[in-house]
Amino acid sequence: MQAFLDIFDIYLLEAVINGILLGGVLALLALGLNLIFGVIDVTWICYAELVMIGMYAMYFMVQYYGISYFLAAPLTILLVAVLGAALHYLVIAPLLTAPPINQLLATGGVLFVLQSFATVAFGIDFRNLGIRLPVLAFGDMHFSYARLLSFLAALVGMVAVYLFMTRTFTGTAIRAISQDRQIMALMGVDTKRIYLITSAIGGGLAGLAACLLVLQYDVHPFVGLSFGPITFLICVLGGLGNFIGGFIAAFVFAEIISLGGLFSDLEWGYVLAFGFFIVMMFIRPAGLLARRR
């Protein structure tokens, strides 16, 4: 009995730590989505599909063209950032004055396009990078370096965005626009340019997430569906546009998924997370950190 408890505790601790590591990437995704929402007031339903495209870019660059991982990563980030800016320029910009629902549905159309583009161009096979990072054994617990690396890189990415937002003029303008989008145009800020820059940053974050996720998961055209919905749940739970709320919610969700997966299948972790989400909607409908009205 005692031996059983020991093992149980170690697995539990392992799951908790793995949850934290998973939370880093989820927080990165939530940050990108929150940034877009907070500044442009648009939700990119196709956000996870941008990540999927980034994962394919990594796969092809590393696997086919033999570019080293660390050179391919910045290229991927750049590519997805351009994709994000293009998405804004081609789809969102013509719809800026349309009802918000139309903008959201248009990105839903883009989701279809990206998914089926990947199906047509790359087929539905599961592909992986073929890089197997060693597993870190710490006592009796096992963590993959891939997760540890992702967690650290996600943290670095988030700190970089934070510094950009607080220390540069452009970043200040972005934050100002998220507070009042009408006035900023009168203050001499070119809102169109700021929107494009924000979209590119959002895309870049998706690209960074792609570089990290491709280390852990196989890529296929529908991979976006496995973490897309959870990212949306995180953003709503944290309060759309609320960066800190999204950050905390990401870790809460990652823990639930990780611990739920410990006791049963990974899918049940997701189901558990959804149940938690509904309960939280009753308790804190406007997000974890919302001020009570």
Added chain:
Amino acid sequence: MMGPGRLAAWGIGLAALVALPFVYRDPYHLHILVLILIWSFAYTSWSMMGRFGLVSLGHGGFMGIGAYVTALLWNHLGWSPWIGIPVSMVAAGALALIVGYPCFRFRITGHYFVLVTLALSGIVLQVITATRDYTGGSLGYTPNRASGNKLLALQFDDKITWYLIALGVWLFGIAVWHWVDRSMARYALEAISEDEDAAAAAGVDVTAEKLKITLLSALMTALAGAIYCQYQMFITPDTVSGIAVSLQMVFAAIVGGLFVSLGPTFGAVITILLAETLRIGFGTKAVGWDNLVYGVLLVLFIIFLPKGILGSLLDRLKPQRKVPRAHEQEAVQIARPGT
């Protein structure tokens, strides 16, 4: 409201639709027609909410519940679909209420509502996949063939019976659409979709009205899922639930026209014919192409033709029939010089 001319047109059209399978028996074309009718019903169910600005991406979930609960009750408990379909509808309705109540009570609208419902359909998909011991997971699920009474099992081999069933269900959907269109709830919901605070101030019970239409829409969508399952006798999580199905509903309803009764039907005709043409034209190479075309069209439609094909056509034919609602207008003109 309905002049004798329109009534006659409806009557003739209906008679032609009922008579069709007895005159024209090509099984493939009848199959396409049945599919069009069933999906039209599903799209119409979606548009009942969608036209009031309640854009739900959770309807894939309701449809999946309708299909899977009916099939599971039949296979595991031996319950006839005649009981199973109402049970599955109740299950979908209960889920709609559980998710809808906090959403509406705490004023979760717009983006929030879409994301919450989006997550809902994703989760239903996950549950179906996770319970693979019962539902067969992503490999799909087949209701057992009935050995005895075909009517009791709601399994028919000939296409004509299914055509008539699908026609009946579709007509029911159109009738409900018109019933809502002419009810007080419609005005209440239109007021809500324009300004919730003003509507509440005018005495509209915002939460109750939204819950009612959501419940109705979810029940009908579950029915559509169950009928689809009974007709196809094979369901997979991807064909009846999940985000792709939800987006497909939104797409068809928007292409056809969200604000006219036959708009979703028109959308179903276009999308299914498009998919079939691509499938026949390109064969297995077409995997993915139909969705690619869908997606591009969806984006183009939302940018250039937000009222859909049928809606825009009707607007052309009958200009200035009614004052467009605020969210349908591009810009509000305060004064029009010269008129």
